[in-house]
Amino acid sequence: MFSPQGPSLGELCVQAxxxxxxxxxxxxxxxxxxxxxxxxxxxxATADALSGLGPFSHGLDVCCGTGAGMQILGPLCQERITGVDFSAGMLAQARSAHPDATWVRADARALPFAEDFDLAVTFGALGHFLPAERPALFEGVYRALRPGGLFTFPIGSPPPLASVSHWATLGFDVAMRVRNAVWRPPFVMYYRTSPLSAVRDDLSAAGFTTTAVALTVLGRHRDGSPRCRLILARKPAEGH
Structure with missing residues (x-):
């Protein structure tokens, strides 16, 4: 599961x-x-899906981690690209890997931007927000975008009930709920708290017009449904 350069079991336990x-x-x-x-x-797959939707000027990676999203923003955005995260350690790694980008330490539930960006992305972050916290996240991204700006992120489709993936993610979420019930501080990371319908509702409530594109290159479940979709949430242009 991990390469030799990855964390040890003991290190993962301390993190958890x-x-x-x-x-x-x-x-x-x-x-x-x-x-x-x-x-x-x-x-x-995300880069390919976005390639025809530009051009973009300024880009933002929300909950950027070590900066993987810069591989998307760099080629798509003609000017400044920015990453925001609340982990100083992750930002240090991102800054080392992408010294030409701008890096901001902030809580994604209170983003310090106002109409600064044309494109915002996020990858793998929704599980770190409880359902009650998603509105603040989406409202902050909405404020950060210029009129007509795009917020986009991939979201996995729920695996079939009989699949190993279904029971693995269910088991992980149950274990995390037990851990958070008996141990402080909490570690918020869940796989099953951001279903597509709820995410679309929260995006709409924040003001976005939202569509979802199937990323079929990432495969399909046995029932033919795509394993992953790309959310395209557009902030209305001025006058609309």
Whole structure:
């Protein structure tokens, strides 16, 4: 599951018993050698889907981690690209890998931007927000975008009930709920708290017009449904 350069079991246990911020500070130096990093296949599929939707000027990676999203923003955006995260450790790794980008430490539930960006992306971050926290996240991204700006992110489709993936994600979420019930500080990371319908409702409530594109290159479930979709949430242009 992990490369030799990845974290040890002991290091993962320490991370799991920390807060989200502290846990990622500890994991940051080895994060890119774990399965938690956004796969290149997902980044590539997202880039291909966005290639015809530009041009974009300024780009923002929300909950940027070690900066994998810069592979998307760099080629698509003609000017400044920015990453925001609340983990100083993750930002340090991102800054080292992408020194030409701008890096901001902030809580994504209170983004410090106002109409600064044409494109915003996020990868693998929704599980770190409880359903009650998503509105603040989406409203902050909405404020950060210029009129007509685009907020986009891949979202996995729920696996079939009989699949191994279904029971694996269910088991993980149950274990995390038990952990958070008996241990403080909490570590918020769930796979099953951001269904597509709820995410679309929250985006609409924030003011976005939302569509979803099937990323069929990433495969399909046995029932033919796509394993992953790309959310395209557009902030209305001025006068609309």
């Amino acid at each position: 018993l920390s807060s989200v911020e502290r846990g990622y500070d500890l994991l940051a130096p080895k994060f890119d050698h774990t399965p938690f990093r956004t796969p290149q296949s997902v980044l590539g």
